[in-house]
Amino acid sequence: MPRDPDVAQRALAQVQRLLHRQHIVQQITERQHFAEDDARHELVSRLTHKQHEAELRAVIDDLHPADIAYVLEALPPDDRAEVWGLVAPEADAETLGEVLLEASEAVCESLVEALSHERLVQIAAALDADQLADLAPLLPQAVIDEVTQSLTTEEREDFRAALSFEEGSVGARMVFEMVTIRDDVTLETVLRYLRLFDELPDHTDQVFVIDRDDHLKGALSLNTLLVNDPDATVADLMQTEIFTLHAEDDASDAAQAFERYDFVSAPVIDRRGRLIGRLTVAEIVDVIREETEEQVLSAAGLREEEDMFSSVWESAKNRWLWLGINMGTAFFASRVIGAFEGTIERIVALAALMPIVAGIAGNSGNQTMTLLIRSIALGQITPANVRRLMLKELAVALANGVVWGTVAATFAVLLYFSAPYVLKLGTVMFMAMVLNMLVGAAVGMAVPMLLKKLGRDPAMGSSVLLTFTTDSGGFFIFLGLATLFFS
C-alpha cells in the first residue's frame, strides 16, 4: 500500500540511481578486466551484479502494480528490460497482470514481448473476464486460446460479452464482479451474507436487488445498510428509482453523469433489463483522462500516445499523417500567394504583412473553436440556442477584427510611412483583418458542428482545417484586396 502521493516518484529516482551506479561499476570492472585474471574478475563481477539486483528488487517489491508500471514507463528500453526481467519471474501472476493493465499500450507491448508463453498464460488466467478482454488485443492468440479453454462457462460468456462491446461503450468498461441480493430478506440477513465473502468487490458502495430472472429491481447502498435497523427488510429500504446504464451507452455520457451526481458505482443492464455488470468511478476517472488526452493529442496531430522512448522510426511514423496533411494545406496556401506574385513584385511590403492577417485570424478562430468544442462536449449546444451562439461569436469576431485591424493598419502605415501607397495599404490591411477574423470565426464554428453531425469527434483534425482556411483565406483576401486597390 502506497503511503503518500510521492511513493512512485521516489522509487523511480532510487531505481535510476541504482541503474546509473551499476553502469559505472560495469565500466570500471571492464577496464580492470585487462589488469586481472579472468576467474577473479568473473567472481567479483557476478557478486556486485547480484547485490545490484537485490537492491533493485528491494525497491520494486514494495510497490503497487500501478507504480511498477509508472517506473517502467519512465525508463529507457534497455533499463526497462532489466527491471522487468527482475520483476517478471518473481512477482505473482496477479500483480504482473495489473502492471500490464496499468501500463500504456505502447509500453505494455514491449513488456508482453519479454514474457514466455507459460508466464503469459499464468498471468492471463489470474485476470477477471473484463480485464482479460482489455488485455486481449495485446496478447498472442495462442495465450488467449489456452486460457479461454480453462475458463468456466460463465467466465467464458463474460469474456466474449466483454470483447463484443464497442470501444467507448459502457459495456467495454464495466466489471462483472458485484454483490446481488433479493428483496424479501432482512438487513441482518444481508449482513450475514456479506460476512461469507473474503472481501467485497472493489468499489462496492451498493448491493443490487434482483429478482429470479436477474432483472434489476433496486439497490441498497452500504450507507443505508449500515445506519438502519437490522430487522428491516430490503424491500422497505432499497431505492427503486435508480440510475441505470445500458451496456451500449456511451462511456463519456456515463462519465458526465458520474461527475454530476458523484456516483461511486452504477448498475449496467442489457436490452432485456437484466443486470449484467457494474461501472465504477475508477473506470470513469480513466475515461475522463483518456478523453481529454485524446483531444490534446489529436489537436496536435498525433495519431496515438507514444512510448516516451519508442524508436525514432516509430515516433516519426506516428506524426506523419498530420504533417502530411499539413504539407498539403501549406502547398495550397503557397499557391494562393503564387497567384498574386505580380502584385507582390510591385509592392513587396505585402509579403511582409500577409502573415499577420493569416496568423491573428487563425488564433482568433481557434479560440472560438476551443469554446465550441467544449460546449459540445458538455452537451450545451442544442438546436434552440445554436443560432444565437453563432451570431454572438460573429459579433465578437467583428469587434476583435475592428480592434486588431486598426492596430495592424496603424502598424503598417507607420512602417511604410514614406511609401506613396501608404493609405491604401492601411485600408487593405484593416479590411483584410476584419474579413479574415469573420472567416476564422465562421470556420471555427462550422468545422466542429459538421464533424459532430457526421458522428465524428468534433476536435479531430479541426485545427488543421481551421489553419488551412485562415491561411489560404487570409492570403487570398489580403492579396486580392491589394490587387484591386493597387491596379
Added chain:
Amino acid sequence: MPRDPDVAQRALAQVQRLLHRQHIVQQITERQHFAEDDARHELVSRLTHKQHEAELRAVIDDLHPADIAYVLEALPPDDRAEVWGLVAPEADAETLGEVLLEASEAVCESLVEALSHERLVQIAAALDADQLADLAPLLPQAVIDEVTQSLTTEEREDFRAALSFEEGSVGARMVFEMVTIRDDVTLETVLRYLRLFDELPDHTDQVFVIDRDDHLKGALSLNTLLVNDPDATVADLMQTEIFTLHAEDDASDAAQAFERYDFVSAPVIDRRGRLIGRLTVAEIVDVIREETEEQVLSAAGLREEEDMFSSVWESAKNRWLWLGINMGTAFFASRVIGAFEGTIERIVALAALMPIVAGIAGNSGNQTMTLLIRSIALGQITPANVRRLMLKELAVALANGVVWGTVAATFAVLLYFSAPYVLKLGTVMFMAMVLNMLVGAAVGMAVPMLLKKLGRDPAMGSSVLLTFTTDSGGFFIFLGLATLFFS
C-alpha cells in the same frame, strides 16, 4: 434521483420547447391586444402565463441540482433569469446551494446577483464549511459576515481553515465531514455506532481510527467491517499503513494517486499529524476535468472559461490578452521578412514558399511539445532521462526534416521548373526545412521545461512562444539562406 445519463438533456429540450412556445404565445397575445379590450386581455395573458410557469416548474422540480445548473448554463441570459426566477423562491436552500456550487463561475455570478440578501443568507447557512469556502468569493461580504456569526466555533474554524488553503491544494478541496472511531472497540460496537447516524457522509468507504489527540492511527474500510466477525476488535483489523495526504499537498498529485490506486477517499492530516478532513473521488474527478480544461483553454489563449452567452464585450476582453501577444509576435515575424525585402523583390517565389517552412516546423514542434507536456504532467521526466529524451526528439525532427524537406524541395522545383535559379531554390528549401524543424523541436522541448523550472504551468502560453520561434526563425533561416545563395 436521475434515472439515466440523458435526464438532463431531455429536461433541457423540454424547457427550451416550453420557453419557445411561450415566446410565440406572447407575440400572438400582444397582437390581439389592439383588437380586444384591456381587461380581458390581461386575464387571458395572466392565465396562460401561470400555466406556462407551472409546466416549467414541473420539469425543473424533479431535477438533481447539478442538472438544474446544466439547464441554466445552456440557456441565454433572459431565459436563464426566467427559469431561475421560478426555481429560486420555491426550492429549499440546500438545493439552491448545490446549484450554485455546480454552476460554472461565470454563470454562478449571474445567479447570485438575482437573489436577495435574505435568500443568500439562507442558502449560505445551509452549506457545509468547505462548501461555504468554495462559494465565498462569489458571495457579497455582508452575506458571509451574517452567516459566519451564526456558525458554531468549530464550524467557523473549519471555514477559516478552508479559506486559508491555497487554490490547487488538497486542503482547498477536502471535506470536513467524516466518521472517526477508536481502535479498542469491537466491530459490533462500530456497527452500533454507525446506526446512530441518519446517514453516513458521502463517499464513506472507510472510517478513520484516531487517538485522543486526533492523531490518525489507521483506517477501517467498510469492506473489512462488513466481511469480518463482529467480535473482532478494530485494532486487529484496521490498516495502519495507509495512504495519507497533507493539506498542503498539490491536488493534482493527489489526483494522480487516486487514479493509480483507485481510491474512493483518503484522509488528510495537518503538519502535526492530526486528522483534519477527507479528500473524495468526487472532488478528484472535478480536479482532473478542470486541469485538462485549463490546459485546452490556455493553449488557445483564453484567460478563463466563458459563460456561453456572456456579452460580446466580456467575451472579446477574455480573448484579448493572447491576441495582443500574438499581434506582437506577428509584427516581429513581419519585420524579419521586411529585412529581406530586397531578396524577395528579386525572387518573388520566396514569398510564396516561406509560409511552408514556418508552418510545418511549427506543427512538428507542437507535436514534440504536446508529448513533453504530457510526460511532465505524468511525472515521467527526471534528470536521469531528460538528455536521452532530447536527443531522441532531435533525431525525430531531423528524420522528419529530411523527409518533408525533400517533399517541399521537390514541390518547389516542380513549380518553378523553368526559372534559372530552380536548383538553388530547391536546395534552400530543403536546408531551411531541416534547420527549422530542429528549431521547432528544440523550442518545443525548451519552453515547457523552462516554464516548469520557473514553477509555472508548462502548457501556459507555450504554443504562442513556439509559433513565434518557428515563424520568425523559419522566415529568417529561409530568407537568410536565399540571400546567401542568390547574392
